Amino acid sequence: MAEQKSTITFYGGVGEVTGANFLFKDGPSGLSILVDCGLFQGVKAFDDKNIEAFAYDPKTIDYLFVTHAHLDHIGRIPKLVKDGFNGVIYSTAPTKEIAEIALADSLNLFKKENEDKEPFFSTADITKSMELWKTAEYHETINLKEGLRVSLKDAGHILGSTMFEFARGENKLVFTGDLGNSPSPLLYDTESIKGANYLVMESVYGDRNHEDRSERRNLLEDAIEDTMRAGGTLMIPAFSIERTQEILYEIENMIEESRIPLAPVFLDSPMGIRVTDIYKKYARFLNEGVRQQVEESGDSIFRFAQLHETLSTDESKAIFQANPKKIILAGSGMSTGGRILHHEKNYLSDPRSTLLLVGYQQMGSLGRLIQDGVKTVKIMGQEIAVRSQVRVIHGYSAHKDSDHLLEFVDDTKDTLKKVFVVMGETKAAMFLSQRIRDYLGVLAKAPEAAEVAEIDL
Ligand SMILES: [Zn+2]
Numbered sequence: 254m255a256e257q258k259s260t261i262t263f264y265g266g267v268g269e270v271t272g273a274n275f276l277f278k279d280g281p282s283g284l285s286i287l288v289d290c291g292l293f294q295g296v297k298a299f300d301d302k303n304i305e306a307f308a309y310d311p312k313t314i315d316y317l318f319v320t321h322a323h324l325d326h327i328g329r330i331p332k333l334v335k336d337g338f339n340g341v342i343y344s345t346a347p348t349k350e351i352a353e354i355a356l357a358d359s360l361n362l363f364k365k366e367n368e369d370k371e372p373f374f375s376t377a378d379i380t381k382s383m384e385l386w387k388t389a390e391y392h393e394t395i396n397l398k399e400g401l402r403v404s405l406k407d408a409g410h411i412l413g414s415t416m417f418e419f420a421r422g423e424n425k426l427v428f429t430g431d432l433g434n435s436p437s438p439l440l441y442d443t444e445s446i447k448g449a450n451y452l453v454m455e456s457v458y459g460d461r462n463h464e465d466r467s468e469r470r471n472l473l474e475d476a477i478e479d480t481m482r483a484g485g486t487l488m489i490p491a492f493s494i495e496r497t498q499e500i501l502y503e504i505e506n507m508i509e510e511s512r513i514p515l516a517p518v519f520l521d522s523p524m525g526i527r528v529t530d531i532y533k534k535y536a537r538f539l540n541e542g543v544r545q546q547v548e549e550s551g552d553s554i555f556r557f558a559q560l561h562e563t564l565s566t567d568e569s570k571a572i573f574q575a576n577p578k579k580i581i582l583a584g585s586g587m588s589t590g591g592r593i594l595h596h597e598k599n600y601l602s603d604p605r606s607t608l609l610l611v612g613y614q615q616m617g618s619l620g621r622l623i624q625d626g627v628k629t630v631k632i633m634g635q636e637i638a639v640r641s642q643v644r645v646i647h648g649y650s651a652h653k654d655s656d657h658l659l660e661f662v663d664d665t666k667d668t669l670k671k672v673f674v675v676m677g678e679t680k681a682a683m684f685l686s687q688r689i690r691d692y693l694g695v696l697a698k699a700p701e702a703a704e705v706a707e708i709d710l
Pocket of ligand 1: 323410
């Protein structure tokens, strides 16, 4: 019987950033392997796509490899398990631990926002997922079947983020997951890939370059100094994974170097606090510089006298009673919910205070409205005049920009047969494919949803 060809089918993260879900069918071994099983996020219409049945039978899948713990890469894993997946899940240890927190948080949020709807997975499904979930180290190679092996490489995007290299003999297929905006304050640089024949790569910023990054630390320092001098509150809406820890790390260093006035720093995010604990636990995944610093000070990272972690609601409420000269980090990153809303309600109308936006603000979110300069906002039914300062720092993106994505491909271009450009909006993915073809002379395309590509592996 003729051997089956190996194929990749692109079930999610196609024509859009979110919902990453790729099925790699290995011909020689007959294995069915998924890479990522993410949530579709963004507009409301995406809700149905998350609830829909998978286009394949989860019972027939042997493995799920998870690149990192962002919801758009893990959010439908409990549903996959609920629908019959009983294979093995693999990721690094921090990815597994952050995923457990993020999935529980996502379930809570779903319940809060959809009181009339049954969630599409349960706590029991999360627990079952964790039971099927094994961990591996960077540079570890796992032998699968019929000579097919897989190795893990550091993607430099968030703690534990991984690229998976599937190989047989000299042939190699690489799934990048999200690629970090190296150098990062906390993580190692994205490892370079050599000898790949096929790449399935992200393209969130496929058509854009970041602003100069060297300025970001100075801008943060200025925002702190100016706000503290004015006697106001600095509010920083921050994503719980990576951004929160990056900002904390920067503030910790500024305090140690006596570059900013001393003021209490509140980490007012239960999920942010839990994820920060995982960063402390897996300090070995952080870059050399950070680890050295931790060793020299003989203390744990993210622990300084001014930092107050407010886990309970009562502690959170008490922040308002403290002197207004303070820094507050809270979720959500785009002010679409979470505790940041309480602080914005309290301080947006205070001219001494500052709202500092350090992450992407999606169209339609409260954060975006404020960034765009609206003068009045409605928070929890109350009209609030925006009289505080609003500042934006773009340099903290966790994704490579267009030039650096191209550089990443250039490192392995001699062996490349084809690049599949995914996890970007259509425009970004098309633009990056074009650049890869034009500048590197490598075949590249942005696949369509559910497209099947044959590969030699
Ligand atoms: Zn990500």
